Amino acid sequence: MDLSFMQATLLTLLGGLPLTLHLTASSILLGGAGALVLALMRTSGIVLLSAPARAYVFVFRGTPLLIQLFMIYYGLGQFRPALQDLGLWSFFRDPYFCAVLAMAMNTAAYSSEIIRGGLASVPPGALEAASACGMRPLMRLRRIVLPLAIRQALPAYGNELVLMAKATSLASTITLMEVTGLAGKMIAQTYRAVEIFACAGLIYLALTLILTRAVLLLEWWLSPRRPRRQPAPPTICTTGEPA
Amino acid sequence: MHLFDLFLGPDGWGVPLLAAALMTVALSISGLAVGALLGALLAYARIAGGLLARTAADAVTTVLRGVPDLLVIYLFYFGGSQILSWIGNAAGYDGFIGLPVFLTGVLALGVVSAAYQAEVFRGAFTVIPRGQIESARAAGMGSLLMFRRVLAPQMIRHALPGLGNVWQLILKDSALISVIGLVELLRAAQVGAGSTREPFLFYSAALLLYLAITSLSGQAFRWAEIRSLRPFRRG
Numbered sequence: 001m002d003l004s005f006m007q008a009t010l011l012t013l014l015g016g017l018p019l020t021l022h023l024t025a026s027s028i029l030l031g032g033a034g035a036l037v038l039a040l041m042r043t044s045g046i047v048l049l050s051a052p053a054r055a056y057v058f059v060f061r062g063t064p065l066l067i068q069l070f071m072i073y074y075g076l077g078q079f080r081p082a083l084q085d086l087g088l089w090s091f092f093r094d095p096y097f098c099a100v101l102a103m104a105m106n107t108a109a110y111s112s113e114i115i116r117g118g119l120a121s122v123p124p125g126a127l128e129a130a131s132a133c134g135m136r137p138l139m140r141l142r143r144i145v146l147p148l149a150i151r152q153a154l155p156a157y158g159n160e161l162v163l164m165a166k167a168t169s170l171a172s173t174i175t176l177m178e179v180t181g182l183a184g185k186m187i188a189q190t191y192r193a194v195e196i197f198a199c200a201g202l203i204y205l206a207l208t209l210i211l212t213r214a215v216l217l218l219e220w221w222l223s224p225r226r227p228r229r230q231p232a233p234p235t236i237c238t239t240g241e242p243a
Numbered sequence: 244m245h246l247f248d249l250f251l252g253p254d255g256w257g258v259p260l261l262a263a264a265l266m267t268v269a270l271s272i273s274g275l276a277v278g279a280l281l282g283a284l285l286a287y288a289r290i291a292g293g294l295l296a297r298t299a300a301d302a303v304t305t306v307l308r309g310v311p312d313l314l315v316i317y318l319f320y321f322g323g324s325q326i327l328s329w330i331g332n333a334a335g336y337d338g339f340i341g342l343p344v345f346l347t348g349v350l351a352l353g354v355v356s357a358a359y360q361a362e363v364f365r366g367a368f369t370v371i372p373r374g375q376i377e378s379a380r381a382a383g384m385g386s387l388l389m390f391r392r393v394l395a396p397q398m399i400r401h402a403l404p405g406l407g408n409v410w411q412l413i414l415k416d417s418a419l420i421s422v423i424g425l426v427e428l429l430r431a432a433q434v435g436a437g438s439t440r441e442p443f444l445f446y447s448a449a450l451l452l453y454l455a456i457t458s459l460s461g462q463a464f465r466w467a468e469i470r471s472l473r474p475f476r477r478g
Contacts, residue, residue, distance in 0.1 A: 062457040063450050064418035067429055071450065074436065075443040162309070169311035173422060184317050193322035201310045208309040 002195070009186065009199045016179040017203060023096075023168040023178060024207075027103035028161060034108030039115035053112070060109030066170055068106055073098040073174045099171040107164050114160060118153030119145065151222045158215030162208045179203055249439065250448070256435045263431030264452045270348050270427055271417045275410055277353025282360025289361065290368055300361070307358040312416055316351040320423045323347055348420035348427075356413050363405035367398040400471045407464035414457055428452055 041053035060068065076083065076092050083089040091097045122145050130140040172181030183200040187193050250257040288300035307315070323342035331340045371394060379389040421430035432449035436442035 058458075059450075059454065063453040064415040064429065066418045066421070067432070067446060067450055067453065070429070070433070071443070071446045075446040078441060078443040166309075166311040169313045170419075172313070180311055180313050180317075183314060187317050187321045191321055191325055193318050193320075193325055197314060197318040197322070200314055201306060204311060204314070205306065205309040 005192070006195055006199060009196050010202070012186065013179050013182050013196075013199050013203055016177055016182040019171075019176060019178040020165075020168050020207070023099060023103065023171055023176070024165045026100045027107060027168070028164055030100065030104035031107035031111060031164070034104060035111030035115055038108055038112035039119060042112065042116055043119050057109045057112060060106055061113075065102065065106050065167055066173065069099065069102040069170055069174060072102045095171070095174045095176050099168075099174060099176055103164065103167060103171075106167070107160060110163075111157060111160055114153045114156045115149065117156065118149035118151075121152045122148045151219075151224075154215065154219050154222065158212060158219075161211050161215065165207055165211055166204065246444075249441070249444070256439075256445070256448075260428070260431050260435070260448060260452065263426055263428045264456065266426065267414070267417050267428040267453075268456060270345065270352065270420060270425070271410070271414045273349040274352025274356060274413050274417065277349055278356035278360050278409070278413070281353055281357035283364055285357055285361035286364035286368065289365055304358045304361060307355065312351070312355045313419055313422065315355050316347070316419055316423060319347050319351045319354070320344075323350070344420070344423050344425040347423060348417070348425050351420070352413055352416055355416060356409055359409045359412065360406070363402050363409060364398065366405065367401035368394070370401045371397055403464065403468045403471055407461065407468070410460060410464065411457060414453075414460070418453075 038053045038056065041049040042057070044050055072092070073095060080089060083092055126144055126148065127140065130144045135143065168178060169180035171178055172184060175181075177185070179200055183196050187196050190196070249255060250260075285300045285303065288296040292300065320342065323346075324340065327340040327342055331337075375393055376389070379393045384392065417427060418429040420427055421433065424430070426434070428449050432445040435448075436445040439445070
């Protein structure tokens with residue numbers, strides 16, 4: 001092992017980290033919003049809404065992310081004149097935009113199934129109680145359903161976040177030089193696969209470790225049995241020294 | 244008919260695409276098999292191994308689940324050739340020896356899926372009651388015989404749903420092998436898209452083929468699951 005080479009590699013690869021983080025954050029935020037919409041469509045009980053959501057999830061979960069990415073970046077290039085007329089070409093020409101779009105659409109499909117599981121876990125009694133209290137559907141969703149469903153879905157969603165952080169590596173196939181892209185380029189140039197893999201792996205391990213810890217923390221924070229600060233018990237019959 | 248000529252004509256792209264789809268299936272099945280072997284080893288280390296084996300298995304699992312699959316593929320492609328060339332040079336052949344891409348792909352898919360398969364097998368093992376293992380031992384069965392007669396038949400039943408998930412994962416991961424030049428479904432679509440300048444059409448065709456493969460094999464797994472539960476059905 002050549003330590004100075006490792007150090008130089010790590011520093012070079014860290015240059016790709018901001019792009020990896022940007023891709024992860026944007027696709028998670030966009031995809032999360034999409035997932036919520038999809039899950040609500042799917043559980044709405046209205047065929048006109050649930051059928052398209054079902055088809056969307058079927059297609060996006062049944063095909064590789066890489067082909068979805070190529071479809072958007074290369075495939076839509078075939079409709080360049082039409083896209084130019086619509087003024088959308090500047091978006092679809094940009095690999096960053098295409099990568100975020102593909103990943104967000106992909107994670108929206110997977111996450112919507114997770115959220116759907118969470119929604120299904122909300123006890124019917126809670127819904128009835130909320131209605132009996134006079135809550136309208138939207139308020140019931142905001143105050144009762146979503147808090148319970150999100151807490152329930154969080155562990156599975158944490159897994160999806162880690163998968164998404166790893167999936168950003170696919171952006172390197174459409175010319176975006178994030179951590180894996182830089183690593184691939186360096187490996188092809190120097191043929192020192194093991195050392196460079198170790199450095200890139202270290203970066204990703206740290207990233208996924210932080211993500212899983214953050215989700216665990218959030219889970220703990222959202223747990224109903226979390227020890228909360230109790231109001232001080234009334235001190236009535238204390239004998240002896242005050243605590 | 245433009246579409247007809249393009250895909251079904253005498254020099255059409257239909258046959259190469261279908262052949263590439265078969266390649267995807269072959270690649271995924273081989274990857275699943277290699278992954279099952281490695282996964283079984285990992286699961287064995289975590290169940291029956293000593294402290295060292297357990298720690299090592301945990302470390303391998305953590306790394307494999309935390310590192311992008313694309314990176315593992317690069318490691319095997321370039322690292323494998325590195326090692327092969329090194330062995331070749333030691334044997335007196337100077338020059339570069341590349342690891343065949345199919346083999347690289349199978350190994351990479353196997354290693355990537357091994358961590359998930361290990362979890363599946365471990366979960367299936369924990370379902371088996373201790374008493375059965377003790378009785379098998381008391382009846383004088385060796386480890387292999389016990390595995391074959393007592394553990395494997397029951398573990399398969401519990402592992403099937405998890406294995407189905409891993410299979411879907413491998414199928415979709417197999418598209419990544421296209422980056423090292425193996426002509427599987429995605430690569431074939433890329434080639435077709437490049438030479439006809441109709442990328443949308445070709446990626447759509449590949450997309451449909453992927454959908455067909457994933458949904459058909461998903462059905463097959465569901466059927467196998469139902470069948471494996473048959474001994475427990477009443478009536």
